[in-house]
Amino acid sequence: MDSHLYGVSMLFPLFSLFLVFTSASALPEKSNSSSVQINSNSILVALLDSHYTELAELVEKALLLQTLEQAIYNHNLTIFAPKNEALERDLDPEFKRFLLEPGNLNSLQSLLLFHIIPERIHSLQFTHQNRLQCLNTEQLHLKMSSDSENNKKKLTVELAEVIRPDDIVRPDGIIHGIERLLIPKSVQEDFNRRRNLRSISAVLPEGAPEVDPRTHRLKKPAPPVPAGSPPVLPIYDTMAPGPSLAPASAPAPGGAHGDFDGEAQVKDFIQTLLHYGGYNELADILVNLTSLATEMGKLVSEGYVLTVLAPNDEAMAKLTTDQLSEPGAPEQIMYYHLIPEYQTEESMYNAVRRFGKVRYDTLRLPHKVVAQEADGSVKFGQGDGAAYLFDPDIYTDGRISVQGIDGVLFPVEETKKVQAVKIVAKPRRGLWF
Numbered sequence: 001m002d003s004h005l006y007g008v009s010m011l012f013p014l015f016s017l018f019l020v021f022t023s024a025s026a027l028p029e030k031s032n033s034s035s036v037q038i039n040s041n042s043i044l045v046a047l048l049d050s051h052y053t054e055l056a057e058l059v060e061k062a063l064l065l066q067t068l069e070q071a072i073y074n075h076n077l078t079i080f081a082p083k084n085e086a087l088e089r090d091l092d093p094e095f096k097r098f099l100l101e102p103g104n105l106n107s108l109q110s111l112l113l114f115h116i117i118p119e120r121i122h123s124l125q126f127t128h129q130n131r132l133q134c135l136n137t138e139q140l141h142l143k144m145s146s147d148s149e150n151n152k153k154k155l156t157v158e159l160a161e162v163i164r165p166d167d168i169v170r171p172d173g174i175i176h177g178i179e180r181l182l183i184p185k186s187v188q189e190d191f192n193r194r195r196n197l198r199s200i201s202a203v204l205p206e207g208a209p210e211v212d213p214r215t216h217r218l219k220k221p222a223p224p225v226p227a228g229s230p231p232v233l234p235i236y237d238t239m240a241p242g243p244s245l246a247p248a249s250a251p252a253p254g255g256a257h258g259d260f261d262g263e264a265q266v267k268d269f270i271q272t273l274l275h276y277g278g279y280n281e282l283a284d285i286l287v288n289l290t291s292l293a294t295e296m297g298k299l300v301s302e303g304y305v306l307t308v309l310a311p312n313d314e315a316m317a318k319l320t321t322d323q324l325s326e327p328g329a330p331e332q333i334m335y336y337h338l339i340p341e342y343q344t345e346e347s348m349y350n351a352v353r354r355f356g357k358v359r360y361d362t363l364r365l366p367h368k369v370v371a372q373e374a375d376g377s378v379k380f381g382q383g384d385g386a387a388y389l390f391d392p393d394i395y396t397d398g399r400i401s402v403q404g405i406d407g408v409l410f411p412v413e414e415t416k417k418v419q420a421v422k423i424v425a426k427p428r429r430g431l432w433f
Helices: 002-026 043-048 053-061 065-074 084-088 093-100 102-113 185-201 262-276 280-289 292-302 321-325 329-335 345-355
Strands: 077-082 130-133 139-147 152-157 160-170 173-178 306-311 358-361 368-374 377-380 387-396 400-405
Touching: 043 053, 043 065, 043 077, 043 160, 043 173, 053 065, 053 077, 053 084, 053 102, 065 077, 077 084, 077 160, 093 102, 093 185, 102 185, 152 173, 262 280, 262 292, 262 387, 262 400, 280 292, 280 306, 280 329, 292 306, 306 387, 321 329, 345 358, 345 368, 345 377, 345 387
Parallel strands: 077 173, 306 400
Antiparallel strands: 130 139, 139 152, 152 160, 160 173, 358 368, 368 377, 377 387, 387 400
């Protein structure tokens, strides 16, 4: 009997230890800080769903949700939330741009954490002087003063007035509405430093000093020319190149290929003609009746520039069947309207004003088209076959220029009049046999 009791007494401590270990293993483990579960009644959820939408949007852009979840897990929070107008209209646009730049994420996070205190501060807890540490480790100055006019207490945070104290209250925190954004000193200094660097980088670099080859001394910068004074350069140096030279010369042919997408540019100017209206016949000839569009694209890709004198539909309708029926006639007509230079309405008008008659080379060699001033415009050709510049600068992209004219041009055929020479036989002296 004694041995049986002794065995039971020895098993009881072992059974007690077993119960202790099993109960300890059954207890729930404390949740890890990396997997914090936020209650739906949390102050953070209330902020994201509140009328402080601008602040909530900045919190999401600053990637602070996980940081605030961890802070709520450890502390109660007091959030000073600026009204939406303070972030939409009252905030300096340049400063807002600075905050939203990807490289300034740390500044944005520091600014937002400056609005959050890791403890619960009720409006009644405001005293005359309070300095509390924010989540960004800087000090926030809280102050309560009396408003003699309204006989009310005035609550301020730094320089911002608390306009909605205790606006949102939750078990883990409080939100106070304030009138403006709070800017910590560190963020303000960072912004000023970046702005100064930007202003320095925006200064255009000055050229290297020039040395006078005659005196071997540095040239002094020319003094500023007052308004209304005569030109410094002589008129010859300021003149544009002659009419046989393109104002925007092309790279030399035969160089590197593929620098220009000529086919895309030709397609673009033909579509511009169609959208402009009144030049459908010319577009039809370039694309359907001939292969000129492809040839022009190859020329532009090679580095050439072209000026197209484009007859309008009314002028193209006057062409007869005989003029178009001969083999190669449409191509020859259009070649005479293609000038291998880049000319605009302004450059051509200045040329005819300065030089009188100007002869431009065409792709229909060796014929040239003659231009001259007439009635304040540019007139091409002579006599009844002349055409006026009707729609200037329909298309100008630096490589192709399209100028609308009101007639179809034809080269002046220089026919030599062959005079018939009548030979009269003179009687010869001598005997006739």
